Amino acid sequence: MFLALKEMQRAKLRFGLLAGAVGLLVFLILFQQALLTGLINQFIGALKNQSADVLVYNDQARKNLEGSIILPDQLAAVAEVEGVAVAAPLGESTFTVTAKGEETDAVLFGYELGGPGEPTTLIEGRLPEGPGEGVASEKDRADGFGIGDVVQVQPDGVSITVVGLARDINYSVAPTLFVDFATFEDAKRARNPDATEILPSVVAVQVEPGADAEVVAARITAEVDGVEGLTRQQAVDGSPGVSSVRSSFGIILALFYLVVPLVTGLFFLIVTFQKASALTLLRAIGARSSKLVGALLVQVVLVMLLGSVLAFGLYAGAVQGVKNLGVSVEVMPAVVTSLVVLVLALLTSLVAIRRVLKLDPLSATTGAGVHV
Amino acid sequence: MSLALKELRRRPSRFVVATVVLSFLATLLLFLGGLLDGLYLGSTGAIRAQQADVIVFSESARDSFLRSRITGEQRATVEAAEGVDEVGGLGFVLLGAEVPGESEPADVAIAGYEVAPKGVPEEPPAPGEGIADDRLRDQGVSEGDTILVGPAKSPVTIVGFVNDTSYLQQGTVWVDLDTWRSVQNANRPDAAVADDVVQVLVVRGTGDLATSIDTATAGATSTLTVDETVLALPGVKQQKATFNQIIYSTLVVVLAVVGLFFSLLTLERLGLYGVLKAIGASTGRLFRGVVLQAVIVAIVSFAVGALLALAAAAALPAGVPLQLTPARFVSTFIGLLVAAVLGSAVSLRKVLKVDPASAIGTAS
Numbered sequence: 001m002f003l004a005l006k007e008m009q010r011a012k013l014r015f016g017l018l019a020g021a022v023g024l025l026v027f028l029i030l031f032q033q034a035l036l037t038g039l040i041n042q043f044i045g046a047l048k049n050q051s052a053d054v055l056v057y058n059d060q061a062r063k064n065l066e067g068s069i070i071l072p073d074q075l076a077a078v079a080e081v082e083g084v085a086v087a088a089p090l091g092e093s094t095f096t097v098t099a100k101g102e103e104t105d106a107v108l109f110g111y112e113l114g115g116p117g118e119p120t121t122l123i124e125g126r127l128p129e130g131p132g133e134g135v136a137s138e139k140d141r142a143d144g145f146g147i148g149d150v151v152q153v154q155p156d157g158v159s160i161t162v163v164g165l166a167r168d169i170n171y172s173v174a175p176t177l178f179v180d181f182a183t184f185e186d187a188k189r190a191r192n193p194d195a196t197e198i199l200p201s202v203v204a205v206q207v208e209p210g211a212d213a214e215v216v217a218a219r220i221t222a223e224v225d226g227v228e229g230l231t232r233q234q235a236v237d238g239s240p241g242v243s244s245v246r247s248s249f250g251i252i253l254a255l256f257y258l259v260v261p262l263v264t265g266l267f268f269l270i271v272t273f274q275k276a277s278a279l280t281l282l283r284a285i286g287a288r289s290s291k292l293v294g295a296l297l298v299q300v301v302l303v304m305l306l307g308s309v310l311a312f313g314l315y316a317g318a319v320q321g322v323k324n325l326g327v328s329v330e331v332m333p334a335v336v337t338s339l340v341v342l343v344l345a346l347l348t349s350l351v352a353i354r355r356v357l358k359l360d361p362l363s364a365t366t367g368a369g370v371h372v
Numbered sequence: 373m374s375l376a377l378k379e380l381r382r383r384p385s386r387f388v389v390a391t392v393v394l395s396f397l398a399t400l401l402l403f404l405g406g407l408l409d410g411l412y413l414g415s416t417g418a419i420r421a422q423q424a425d426v427i428v429f430s431e432s433a434r435d436s437f438l439r440s441r442i443t444g445e446q447r448a449t450v451e452a453a454e455g456v457d458e459v460g461g462l463g464f465v466l467l468g469a470e471v472p473g474e475s476e477p478a479d480v481a482i483a484g485y486e487v488a489p490k491g492v493p494e495e496p497p498a499p500g501e502g503i504a505d506d507r508l509r510d511q512g513v514s515e516g517d518t519i520l521v522g523p524a525k526s527p528v529t530i531v532g533f534v535n536d537t538s539y540l541q542q543g544t545v546w547v548d549l550d551t552w553r554s555v556q557n558a559n560r561p562d563a564a565v566a567d568d569v570v571q572v573l574v575v576r577g578t579g580d581l582a583t584s585i586d587t588a589t590a591g592a593t594s595t596l597t598v599d600e601t602v603l604a605l606p607g608v609k610q611q612k613a614t615f616n617q618i619i620y621s622t623l624v625v626v627l628a629v630v631g632l633f634f635s636l637l638t639l640e641r642l643g644l645y646g647v648l649k650a651i652g653a654s655t656g657r658l659f660r661g662v663v664l665q666a667v668i669v670a671i672v673s674f675a676v677g678a679l680l681a682l683a684a685a686a687a688l689p690a691g692v693p694l695q696l697t698p699a700r701f702v703s704t705f706i707g708l709l710v711a712a713v714l715g716s717a718v719s720l721r722k723v724l725k726v727d728p729a730s731a732i733g734t735a736s
Contacts, residue, residue: 060468
């Protein structure tokens with residue numbers, strides 16, 4: 001044991017470089033995992049955390065909320081489908097608003113008060129009870145979307161008073177407000193006086209008690225012309241970009257997870273080769289191979305520990321830089337990642353361990369002592 | 373020099389694992405860069421193709437095309453502003469479209485124009501006809517097809533193709549302004565525009581156009597250069613910053629890995645270096661050997677990594693916006709080389725400190 005620590009102390013540069021490389025790699029893994037969750041939550045949090053069981057899109061919209069509109073007779077037809085308890089309009093659009101005296105982008109979701117489509121993650125205040133009231137995302141509290149703040153839709157449109165805050169209800173990475181559908185209509189008209197008719201983006205459906213949302217969604221798709229019914233989860237997964245973001249980040253993360261154990265495994269293998277003669281000598285004077293293997297494992301664990309601590313520091317710092325994504329420092333995922341990486345590193349150090357076990361104490365007596 | 377090369381040739385196994393690790397890192401770098409390029413190019417094509425000096429938005433639009441509205445009156449004011457030579461209207465609408473013979477609808481951006489972007493005919497196509505972006509070929513669109521756009525199924529006949537003009541990851545179909553208006557008004561009644569209204573103006577001219585235009589309209593417009601418009605597109609700036617941060621961190625990892633392996637190799641050879649120095653080899657010569665080996669390992673790793681990245685790109689579904697551009701290969705290659713040279717420099721101190729006299733004493 002002492003030998004393991006002494007060696008690390010004497011060869012600071014070597015072990016430092018290794019811990020540094022491991023630290024950076026683990027940091028990149030942590031950072032990208034946080035970015036992935038943050039991005040996806042910021043893109044579609046509003047869909048995930050609203051109360052409708054089924055969302056009905058225009059079938060031309062390719063599951064894109066921004067590209068979907070529902071005609072009045074489609075809305076009426078959806079309400080008639082078996083298993084649908086309530087079918088209400090849900091509108092979504094991005095506006096320029098003034099909050100805290102400054103112009104900014106904001107997404108408005110207009111839903112029928114009390115009906116499906118209301119935010120489900122309220123943590124402070126209350127839901128809107130009439131026109132001109134809205135629930136904002138907790139993340140944007142400090143940017144003029146706190147309780148009591150008044151947000152005005154530009155140019156010269158409706159004013160919305162924030163009466164409640166909910167968690168993870170952003171859409172398209174912009175500040176988001178859930179308001180009464182009539183308020184949404186007013187906002188749309190203010191922006192575009194030429195509008196002939198304000199249509200909802202999708203139908204928010206609450207299914208009858210006991211009915212299966214997936215079955216009802218499929219039935220709506222089959223029975224109503226020109227629409228596509230999706231359960232909440234299907235709508236989230238099918239949102240443009242979500243699956244491609246997931247698969248690209250998946251590949252990147254897999255590669256990073258591969259590189260860490262390769263780097264540590266190789267390092268310890270080389271170090272073991274270099275120490276082969278010294279280790280043989282130790283064996284010859286009675287050190288058991290389990291002791292030598294133990295020392296090696298201690299070094300692996302220490303390096304990984306150092307690297308993980310370094311990674312966590314970098315991660316906490318970098319997260320500050322992407323605050324606008326609502327990414328927060330979470331300890332649990334970081335610990336899990338460090339453990340996974342540690343296990344992988346221990347696995348690859350098996351190669352070095354095999355090398356240690358193969359050392360023959362007898363060869364110490366023959367002079368050179370090393371067979372490479 | 374030749375000693376370093378000989379070692380590489382005679383004992384390649386020594387360098388294999390380092391090469392494997394660096395190859396993975398090279399793949400990662402290319403992959404990250406390719407994603408960034410794909411996102412960037414696919415989002416901004418239609419804007420980068422604009423052959424204009426500035427783009428005029430309405431003041432309250434916060435540089436968003438979809439929210440901007442320029443009236444005929446404002447247009448007249450802009451046309452009269454100092455330095456303005458040519459003005460054209462431009463408008464986008466993002467919709468799904470039915471393609472004949474395809475079961476899945478295609479994502480299209482219908483764009484009405486007057487001043488032609490790069491690659492698009494000077495004179496806009498006849499009403500109801502459009503020039504499609506190459507990206508739409510992947511979705512089954514071919515010349516002569518009539519696609520049915522949006523819920524209202526507005527027909528647009530494709531009469532030609534143009535390269536690299538997509539808008540927010542959707543294939544653009546370039547049409548004349550009236551066709552754009554009729555498609556927009558039929559499919560997005562909530563965003564309908566009047567006859568003389570456009571989303572933005574593309575302006576050619578001389579002098580300080582942005583200032584002279586915004587002054588002429590008394591602040592009702594917000595004028596940006598084409599480059600500023602590209603960066604104002606949703607997400608473009610943040611994507612660039614985040615991805616570049618990840619790419620640079622990965623390069624630092626490359627540096628650390630190269631530094632680590634070569635300092636280990638150097639350590640192994642210290643005795644040998646003592647002998648070489650004793651028989652007259654200079655520190656410079658020995659160190660050049662180390663750098664040369666690092667460079668060769670980097671080159672081989674880059675080649676392997678590039679092949680892996682190309683294979684990954686081919687295996688991925690079309691939905692992943694991965695684009696491997698020659699420029700990205702060049703910059704990744706340079707990044708790897710620089711990191712390898714800097715990394716190998718960690719061993720310099722060790723090589724410097726080798727004492728030729730040690731060769732006379734003990735063997736190690």
